Amino acid sequence: MQVLDPDPRPLDHLTLRGEATAPALTTREGPLDYAALERAVGVLAASLQARGLAPGSRVASWLPKTRMTALLPLACARAGFIHVPINPVLKRAQVAHILADSGASLLITGAARIATLEPGDCPADCAPLNEEEGAALLAEADALGPSAADPDDLAALLYTSGSTGRPKGVMLSHANLWLGAVSVAHYLGLAPQDRVLGVLPLSFDYGQNQLLSTWAAGAEVIPLDYLSARDVIRAVERHDVTTLAGVPPLWVQLIEAVWPPAAALSLRRLTNSGGRLPASVIRRMREVFPAAEIFPMYGLTEAFRSTFLDPALVDTHPDSIGTAIPFAEIIVARPDGTETAPGEAGELVHAGPLVAKGYWNDPARTAERFKPAPPSSRYDGIAVWSGDTVRRDEQGLLYFVSREDAMIKTSGNRVSPTEVEEAAVASGFVAEAVALGVADDRLGEAIALVVRPNGEKREAELRHYLKHELPNFMQPGPIVWRAELPKNPNGKLDREKLRQELMA
Known part of the structure; x- marks a missing residue:
């Protein structure tokens, strides 16, 4: 592991942290060592500069996890631009808002996604660049060397998911991203021999940090687009992955899946953000991944990461x-x-x-x-x-x-939805749960509990358990059983969508 370094550098200098011949990045296009990573970042930066964009221009990417997608955070920083990663699962209206709000001068995306855009979705001076044409930029001959950017300069705009309103663009500097990468690499104890599987969206603050903290440690990152838990398991097995990050809904899927013993034992480090893990989930993670340390974490995009346990x-x-x-x-x-x-x-x-x-x-x-x-x-x-x-x-x-805005106020009491949710999951009858306050003439708000069953629906047993574990004022009124609970673009349970469905 690299020594903890409190002095920020320009973000693109992360390519210089690893040994030249050590593996740095593996995508569907194949592997890159650190020397090739540095060369590719320089070539892409030079190609972007050659398009005539003004310094500080916003370059948006709406892409799956390709080699170019992984390089863009560093290449934009080296070229003097501000990267705006857009989650590939977002739809036209959300993308149009981000492009207009950021004032993007360039959008790199696939032809199919370009076809979904309507006139006016891109700012007047924003030229969409087809993903295939963009990939050709990596074949150019010229390359920019490491930048001399001020660490306080802006390097990225990360847009929040917008579940409670229109997405907001959080402004992140080179120093913010550099120190976040060094911090995480340090407290996780990442080392050059580690292989990190990047399953979180690269538009998500911790998804992007999986790239940056891996490179800060001189290790290898394998970005992965996945459809099911089985895809993740196959990738862990194929790449002998040591480090995996997730959000609670993903961990629930992974502990419910069947793991080959060798794949489960290869994992040495599991990290969680985006919500607290119930004790029952942690116990199951211990059983499935006996060689792994578990790092629960708390953060917010406005400061990236605040705490870890x-x-x-x-x-x-x-x-x-x-x-x-x-x-x-x-x-x-x-x-x-x-x-x-x-x-x-x-x-x-x-x-x-x-x-x-x-x-x-x-x-x-x-x-x-x-x-x-x-x-x-x-x-x-x-x-x-x-x-x-x-x-x-x-x-x-x-x-x-x-x-504060999530507290349920019922019968004069303030109830944390987390307490109700964790009790429901701890019962063993529920795999996932979301507690919401719904208007009630008598109580002010009643507690509605939306759950995904762990096997058969067993409402009587669940209510009996909750009555034993929670006080009367925390008991749910309606319990809504769903085969699946909706997720937002970052893989977290989508509380706002559930709230809207309940109110409809």
């Missing part, structure tokens, strides 16, 4: 989100900015160099979330006030309570 504490503190990652300062604050006492709930505030630069073209929403750090912070300047409620125990471990 030491694998040694997962069994004794399974509900904790851990402590601050390297380069992050985490404060639990009261509304007046003073720090809470141990056990007292407050807002999670993230300060330090991982904090993004705000929302692109949105000063009003930027001012709501990016505010001066609390007086106790050791950092001057702006912090991210997350809107998430957490508490810190006497040992310094953090525990997620809820998002």
Whole structure:
């Protein structure tokens, strides 16, 4: 593993972190070692510059996980452009919003996707570039050398999924992305011999970080588009993968699948973000992947990653989100900015160099979330006030309570949906669960529980278990059984879609 480096560099210098002949990237087009990775980034950067785009132009990509898709974050940074990765599962209207909002000057995508766009979807000066033509850019002869960009310059706009409104473009600098990569590589203990399977979308902050943190460690990354758990298992088996990241719905699929023993044993490191893992899921992960350490993590796109839980504490503190990652300062604050006492709930505030630069073209929403750090912070300047409620125990471990806007207010009580969901999954009768507040004349809000059964539907047994485990005011009213629960573009359970369906 590379030594923890607190000084950011231009993002494209990550190609220089590995040994020249060591494997760096494997995609459907084949493998690249670090020398070939550096050459390919330079060629793509030179080809993009040759298109005559102005410095700071936004270059959007709406692509599956190809070699070029993996190279674009570094190539755009080297060329002096701002990369705007778009999740390939998004549809025309969402893509049109991102292109217009970012003011993209170039869109690289496939011919089939270009055909779905309507007149006016691209800004007037945005020229779509067919994916096949784009791939030809990698065959050019000229190459740019490593850039001398200011680490504070913008390198990327990552658009949030937009489940609660139109997607917002989070502005990330070279320093944000560089230090995030170094931080994750350090606390995961990634080493040059590791092979990281990248199953998360590259438009997702942690999906992109899987590329960058792997290269920060001099290791190999294998980006994968998958349709089922079986696709992931085959890739782990084929590439002898050591490291795998996921979100809770994916882990549920993977622990329900049948794994060849050798593939399961090759995994040494499992990381989770995008929601807390229920204790029952962690226990099953231990059974399926006995050689792997489990790293639960908490983060938000506006600061990338805030905390992780030491694998040694997962069994004794399974509900904790851990402590601050390297380069992050985490404060639990009261509304007046003073720090809470141990056990007292407050807002999670993230300060330090991982904090993004705000929302692109949105000063009003930027001012709501990016505010001066609390007086106790050791950092001057702006912090991210997350809107998430957490508490810190006497040992310094953090525990997620809820998002303020997600709390269910029923019979005068404030209920965290997470508690109800985890109890449902812990019953053994439910594989996945989402708890939502629905309008109720008597209670203010009633608790609706949407679940995917673990086998046969057993509502009477589930209700009996919940009555034993939860107080009366936390008992669900309607329980809706679904064969599948909808996911958002980043693979997380889509609460907003379920809410809309319940209200229809």
